[in-house]
Amino acid sequence: MDNSGIDSGIEAYKTFRNSERNASLTGSAPYNDIQRSDNYQSVSNESSTATTSLWRNIFNSGGDTSQCPTCHGKGYVRKDQEKELVALIPLNDKRLNPQTKLKIFATILVCILAAGLTIFFLFPRSVRLKSNMKKLWPDFARVNVTKKFVQLSLENRVNVTNQNFYAIAINNVELQAMYDMRIMKKVQNTTKVSIPMRNQLQYSIRINITFEEEEGYIAEFCAFKSQWVSQIFMQFVWMIDTSYLGHTEQVTLTTYQHVSCAPISRHKNTTVTAAKQKQQSKTVAAGNKNKITAKKTDVQR
Numbered sequence: 001m002d003n004s005g006i007d008s009g010i011e012a013y014k015t016f017r018n019s020e021r022n023a024s025l026t027g028s029a030p031y032n033d034i035q036r037s038d039n040y041q042s043v044s045n046e047s048s049t050a051t052t053s054l055w056r057n058i059f060n061s062g063g064d065t066s067q068c069p070t071c072h073g074k075g076y077v078r079k080d081q082e083k084e085l086v087a088l089i090p091l092n093d094k095r096l097n098p099q100t101k102l103k104i105f106a107t108i109l110v111c112i113l114a115a116g117l118t119i120f121f122l123f124p125r126s127v128r129l130k131s132n133m134k135k136l137w138p139d140f141a142r143v144n145v146t147k148k149f150v151q152l153s154l155e156n157r158v159n160v161t162n163q164n165f166y167a168i169a170i171n172n173v174e175l176q177a178m179y180d181m182r183i184m185k186k187v188q189n190t191t192k193v194s195i196p197m198r199n200q201l202q203y204s205i206r207i208n209i210t211f212e213e214e215e216g217y218i219a220e221f222c223a224f225k226s227q228w229v230s231q232i233f234m235q236f237v238w239m240i241d242t243s244y245l246g247h248t249e250q251v252t253l254t255t256y257q258h259v260s261c262a263p264i265s266r267h268k269n270t271t272v273t274a275a276k277q278k279q280q281s282k283t284v285a286a287g288n289k290n291k292i293t294a295k296k297t298d299v300q301r
Contacts, residue, residue, distance in 0.1 A: 121165045127242050128161040129253035135231075136259045143263055145223050148216030150261055157204040158238050158253060162195040169194050171248075172241040175205050179234050185209045203240075209259075222261035230262040 133156065140153035156175060162168050170193040177185045187207045195201045211218045222230045238253040 122245070124244070124247060125163040127168060127240075127249070127251050128163065129238055129240065129251055130159045130161070131157065131236075131238075131253065131255045131257075132159070133157055133255075134257060136257050138260065141222075141261055141263055143219050143222045143261065145219045148219050149210065149212035150216075150219050150222055152209045152211075152259065152261060153206065154209070154259065155204055155206045156236060156257075157202055158240075158255075159200055160195060160203050160240065161200045162197060164244060165197050166244060167194055167196050168242050168244040170201075170203070170240060171243055173203060173205060174239040175207055176237040176239075177207055177209050177234060178237065179211070179215065179232065182215075184211070184215075184234075211261075218261065222263075227260070227262070230260060232259045232261050233257075234259050 136154050136156060138152040138154040140151070142151040144150075160170065171190070173189045175187050176183055185207055187205060189205055193201065193203070218232060221232075224230050234257060236255045236257060238251075238255070240251045240253075242249050242251060
């Protein structure tokens with residue numbers, strides 16, 4: 001950019017200001033007449049206008065200019081500095097009309113609402129484990145009183161509830177069977193299972209338990225025909241590893257359940273006997289109802 005025009009404009013402005021200063025010091029008639037006249041305000045305005053025009057000429061001589069948006073139309077800035085200068089506008093400025101304030105308020109409200117909903121839906125919630133099985137019936141039971149050992153094969157189940165608004169994954173499941181504060185068996189399943197959001201899954205795992213040596217005395221209780229004797233009170237510990245949104249968490253559940261150790265044949269007989277008893281009770285109840293209905297009919301006649 002050629003700065004010769006700017007230098008010449010500045011020199012002209014300096015000459016103009018020096019001439020005014022000399023006139024005021026010497027008390028020349030033209031300057032004193034202006035100060036003593038009643039039209040001083042108009043002359044001052046003309047001087048201000050002349051000064052503004054002079055500065056406009058100074059900037060114009062050096063390059064293009066644009067009107068300053070915060071100077072009430074009385075200032076100019078060079079266009080090559082428009083992207084560098086920052087204008088601070090007060091909140092009570094007239095250019096901030098009510099519509100603009102309403103837009104700003106609405107924008108802030110929408111941002112707060114969006115942030116609140118995001119936190120609400122993405123906030124991690126706990127995964128719940130629950131077991132409704134109070135008694136476990138084994139699929140296989142072998143009792144040997146002579147050698148003092150008991151072998152059981154059973155299936156245990158647990159309900160896994162996903163309370164989050166997104167799906168979770170079950171990466172690892174471990175089940176420990178404990179009796180008399182000793183770990184009798186530990187099984188692990190690494191099959192990955194996905195649970196949809198706000199949903200529940202019943203997870204089952206099979207476990208084989210053997211009682212022998214120090215716990216071999218249980219065989220004598222399992223050989224009894226009474227059901228309440230041939231039961232083992234055991235402790236089961238569930239440990240499930242879950243993952244969601246890049247986060248891994250382990251959930252545990254401890255249950256205390258009765259495990260029947262009677263032979264399978266006795267389980268079948270018990271089931272058949274219970275079914276027969278239910279059927280007989282239903283038949284007796286139906287017969288009693290028929291008798292009561294017949295009596296009512298005789299009374300009406």
